[in-house]
Amino acid sequence: MKIFISSLIVLLVSSSLHSQNIADFTLTDAKSKSEVSLNNFNNKKGVAVIFTSNVCPYSVYYEGRITQLVADYPDDIQFLLVNSFTDDKETVDQMRSKIVAWGINAPYLADKDGGVKKAFGARKSPEVFLLKNNGGKFSIFYKGAIDNNPQVATDVKERYLKNNIENLLNGRSATNLGTRPIGCMIK
Numbered sequence: 511m512k513i514f515i516s517s518l519i520v521l522l523v524s525s526s527l528h529s530q531n532i533a534d535f536t537l538t539d540a541k542s543k544s545e546v547s548l549n550n551f552n553n554k555k556g557v558a559v560i561f562t563s564n565v566c567p568y569s570v571y572y573e574g575r576i577t578q579l580v581a582d583y584p585d586d587i588q589f590l591l592v593n594s595f596t597d598d599k600e601t602v603d604q605m606r607s608k609i610v611a612w613g614i615n616a617p618y619l620a621d622k623d624g625g626v627k628k629a630f631g632a633r634k635s636p637e638v639f640l641l642k643n644n645g646g647k648f649s650i651f652y653k654g655a656i657d658n659n660p661q662v663a664t665d666v667k668e669r670y671l672k673n674n675i676e677n678l679l680n681g682r683s684a685t686n687l688g689t690r691p692i693g694c695m696i697k
Contacts, residue, residue, distance in 0.1 A: 530650045532641055535626050537592065537619035540605035546617045551588040552646045556678050558589045558671065560656075561627065563635040564608045565599045566694035568660050572636050575656060575663055577614050579672060586679055589616040594627035594696050595635070627696055634693040638671050642678055651678050654689030 536547040551557050560576060563569040580589045591614075593605055602620045609618040621627055630639055642651040652674035657666045670686050677684055 532639075532648045532650065533629065535629065537621055537626060538602070539617040540593075540602050540620055541609045541618055546590070546619055548590075548641075548648060549646070552643065554588045555586045555643055556588075556651065556675065557641040557643070557648060558587055558675070559592060559630065559639045559641065560589065561592050561594060561630070561632040561635050561637045561696060563593060563595050563600065563694060563696075564604055565597075566595075566635045568693035569635050571660050571663070572656055573612060573614075576616075576636075577612070579675070580614055580616050582672075583675060584615075587675055591616055591618045592621050592626055592632075593618065594621040594624050594632065596622055596624075597697060624696075633696060634691040635696055636693050637691040640671065640674050640678065640684075652684045652687060654686070655691040658689075660692045 532548065534547055534549045536545050538544070539546050548557065558579070562572075562576075576589070576591075583589075591609075593600060602622070605618055605620060619626075632639070636656060638652070638654065638656055639650055640652040641648040652671070654670060656671045658668040658670070659666045668686065670689050674684050674686070676682075
């Protein structure tokens with residue numbers, strides 16, 4: 511009985527996440543210093559919002575995998591990296607240095623008041639929210655971990671984000687809804 515109730519709760523939470531609409535937001539890109547809004551990407555089938563950090567070891571482990579995902583989906587999915595940390599090593603200037611050194615082709619957005627983090631309910635770094643474009647309005651399609659092995663990319667067995675991007679692009683339902691991200695608590 512306990513397993514059934516737990517499964518039902520997970521199903522209900524997952525179902526509510528899947529239909530949650532996300533309001534437009536605007537943040538400043540650390541690299542270009544320009545404002546970026548979610549609504550700038552109404553022409554994309556989806557947007558992957560990844561909460562990340564300059565220095566969290568788990569975020570660093572994922573840099574190569576995130577870079578590859580950005581390269582794999584340049585036309586249909588927009589990637590937005592969001593930094594909500596306020597530690598000394600997470601300033602906008604340090605974000606700019608980080609993104610230049612990283613060399614990834616995605617905006618790195620400063621959320622220093624934590625408003626976007628709060629709107630999404632993000633708690634970890636990295637934590638991903640794959641948004642589906644529903645005629646110019648975005649809803650959460652998948653929320654959780656990027657994959658099942660944060661430390662060793664070569665040992666990944668489940669590519670949650672990649673699989674759900676494929677599901678979104680091919681009109682299928684999301685899978686592995688609400689996987690638990692492993693990483694640093696956003697402070």
